[in-house]
Amino acid sequence: MFADQARIFIKSGKGGDGHVSFRRELYVAAGGPDGGDGGRGGDVIFEVEKGLNTLGDFRHQRKYVAKDGEPGGKRRMHGKDAEDLIVKVPEGTVVRDEASGKVIADLSGDCLRATILTGGKGGIGNMHFATSTMQVPKYAKPGQPSKELWVILELKSIADVGLVGFPSVGKSTIISSLSNARPKIAAYHFTTLTPVLGVVEDGGEGFVMADIPGIIEGASEGLGLGHEFLKHVERCKLLLHVVDAAGTEGRDPVEDVKVIREELRKFSEKLASKPEIIVANKCDAIYTEEGQEDPVERLKKAYERDGVKVFPISAVTKKGTKELLTYVKERLRELPRAVETYEPEFVYEMDSDLNLPFTVENPEPHVFVVEGPRIEKMLGYTNLDSEKGFRFFQEFIVKTGIQKELDALGIEEGDTVRMYGHSFDYYR
Numbered sequence: 001m002f003a004d005q006a007r008i009f010i011k012s013g014k015g016g017d018g019h020v021s022f023r024r025e026l027y028v029a030a031g032g033p034d035g036g037d038g039g040r041g042g043d044v045i046f047e048v049e050k051g052l053n054t055l056g057d058f059r060h061q062r063k064y065v066a067k068d069g070e071p072g073g074k075r076r077m078h079g080k081d082a083e084d085l086i087v088k089v090p091e092g093t094v095v096r097d098e099a100s101g102k103v104i105a106d107l108s109g110d111c112l113r114a115t116i117l118t119g120g121k122g123g124i125g126n127m128h129f130a131t132s133t134m135q136v137p138k139y140a141k142p143g144q145p146s147k148e149l150w151v152i153l154e155l156k157s158i159a160d161v162g163l164v165g166f167p168s169v170g171k172s173t174i175i176s177s178l179s180n181a182r183p184k185i186a187a188y189h190f191t192t193l194t195p196v197l198g199v200v201e202d203g204g205e206g207f208v209m210a211d212i213p214g215i216i217e218g219a220s221e222g223l224g225l226g227h228e229f230l231k232h233v234e235r236c237k238l239l240l241h242v243v244d245a246a247g248t249e250g251r252d253p254v255e256d257v258k259v260i261r262e263e264l265r266k267f268s269e270k271l272a273s274k275p276e277i278i279v280a281n282k283c284d285a286i287y288t289e290e291g292q293e294d295p296v297e298r299l300k301k302a303y304e305r306d307g308v309k310v311f312p313i314s315a316v317t318k319k320g321t322k323e324l325l326t327y328v329k330e331r332l333r334e335l336p337r338a339v340e341t342y343e344p345e346f347v348y349e350m351d352s353d354l355n356l357p358f359t360v361e362n363p364e365p366h367v368f369v370v371e372g373p374r375i376e377k378m379l380g381y382t383n384l385d386s387e388k389g390f391r392f393f394q395e396f397i398v399k400t401g402i403q404k405e406l407d408a409l410g411i412e413e414g415d416t417v418r419m420y421g422h423s424f425d426y427y428r
Contacts, residue, residue, distance in 0.1 A: 004155040004232070006058035007098065010087070013041025015120030015143025016069035016079035018128075022136070023075070032135065035072055035126040038143045039079035041119030042066030046095060046105060048112040049088035053197075055155050066117075069143060072125045079122055092158045092235070094342055098150040102346035108158060108235070109339035116151070117348065120144030147348055154231065158339055159197055159210035160332055162233030164264070165242035166256055167213070168249060170281040172196070173315035174242060175211040178325060200325070207332055210236060230267045237335045238275050238328065239264075245280035245295045245312060246287070253280065253295050254302050275331060277309050279324065284314040347382070347392070360405040366415045368426075370402055375419055384422070 016038025023031025044066050064087055070079035095104045095116060105114035121144045129137035163171040179198025196211040212232050233239065241260055243253035257278060265272035280296050288294055296312045304310055309327060313320035358372030378396055383389035397403050406417070406426070417424045 004055060006055040006153045007062070007150065008058050008153065009063045009148070009150050010044045010117055011065045011148035012044050012117040012146045013066040013082040013119040014068040014146040015039070015041045015122040016071040017142045018123035018125040018140030019072035019074060020126045020138060020140045021074035033126040033130050033137055034074055034076050035140050036074070036077040037072045037079065037124045038122030039069030039081040040122050041069045041143065041146055042082035043084040043115050043119050044087065044117040045084050045113060045115050046087045046089050046093070046107060048091045048107050050091065052088060052090035054090065055093070055153050058153060066119060068146070069119065069122050072122070072140070076127055082119060089153065090155055092156050094154045094156055096152045096154065097346045098152050100346065103342045103344055104151065104346045105344055106342040108341045111341065117147045117149065120146055149348070156234055157197060157210050157232040158208065159236050160207040161209045161238045161240060161328060162236035163209065163211045163240050163242055164233060164260055166251065166260070169242045169244045170315045171211045171242050174279070174281065175209055177315050177318055177321060179209050205329060207329070230271070234268065234271055235340045236274065238277065238331055240277050240279050242279045242281055243299070244282050245299070246282040246285035247295065248282060248285060254298050257303065275335065277311060277328065277331070278303055280310055280312045281315055283312045284317055284319065345392070358400070358402065360402060360409065362409045366412070367418065368406055368409065368411055368415060369418045371420070374400065379420055379422065
């Protein structure tokens with residue numbers, strides 16, 4: 001069964017504890033501490049498996065737990081590091097934190113492997129705590145705790161061209177006639193129950209085309225199947241609006257385009273703004289009585305004035321498909337080739353990290369210095385060059401109380417704030 005969403009629990013491994021022991025050998029009167037360090041806990045890593053195209057396996061197994069690192073031993077023995085847990089997913093899988101909905105990783109494009117949770121570091125043994133004044137340390141450091149999350153996996157197909165339209169307008173016939181895909185085709189609604197990807201090859205130049213279940217009015221609110229599968233055309237560079245030009249289902253093709261556009265807009269403004277081509281299918285079945293305007297001409301009058309090309313075709317007889325294919329390739333050459341990906345926006349914070357200290361000082365007029373392990377950690381995992389990363393940084397400053405400390409010291413607009421090599425001009 002095709003599955004494009006799953007909810008699973010993941011947990012990294014705990015670091016092994018450091019060991020407390022002392023050297024006890026014959027003829028060694030005062031052996032020192034020799035407790036070894038603990039091993040590192042296993043990471044949870046998601047990796048793309050090229051042969052996968054569904055998340056169906058995650059319906060049978062919902063918990064993925066990495067192993068803990070081994071504790072240290074006597075005679076300075078280091079505990080064994082745990083193996084990382086590799087979770088195989090299809091390309092195009094977006095991993096989100098269930099609680100916040102934020103993106104943790106997008107396994108697409110150049111990102112085919114991502115560490116979602118890191119294992120805990122091993123604790124250090126008592127051999128590291130010996131000093132001139134403390135020669136018999138009877139304590140060691142425990143391993144760092146594991147991390148755990150409930151995550152949502154969402155598969156968003158990767159295709160260059162997406163076919164959208166009402167049920168039974170001929171999308172499946174189009175993709176079967178243009179590509180190597182062989183979807184099930186029949187003359188009833190919702191024949192396509194899963195997204196179908198096909199590779200179109202023509203003259204050594206190819207692209208991937210996606211056919212999704214037919215959209216009905218209200219799909220953006222969850223009606224029908226369209227809501228479940230609209231996400232599969234979110235990454236597409238170009239949309240083909242397929243309409244039944246002959247009106248064999250009793251619908252008006254001009255109105256159909258308006259309805260589909262509105263459903264796309266309600267689902268995602270970004271999706272609605274993508275480049276589009278209108279494909280007037282079933283032209284071989286058009287019958288107009290005397291005095292009636294040809295439906296293809298009506299489509300051209302309604303949409304070509306806005307720069308949207310209308311192509312009359314018959315997917316059954318393949319009339320007009322060559323011209324359509326040529327134009328699609330021309331448009332794709334003009335569009336960016338890179339796969340559209342989602343930027344990570346989630347950062348795992350353990351409770352212990354929230355209690356780390358920081359200091360705010362005013363060493364000279366109009367200059368403020370913020371330091372401490374909490375700040376250093378935040379800067380280590382935050383991309384300040386991205387809009388989302390900088391927004392997270394601003395929220396961090398307020399949430400941690402740094403903003404309050406700066407205000408108490410009398411910071412003013414235009415003053416400089418320094419944090420570990422970064423300098424910022426302060427503005428409210």
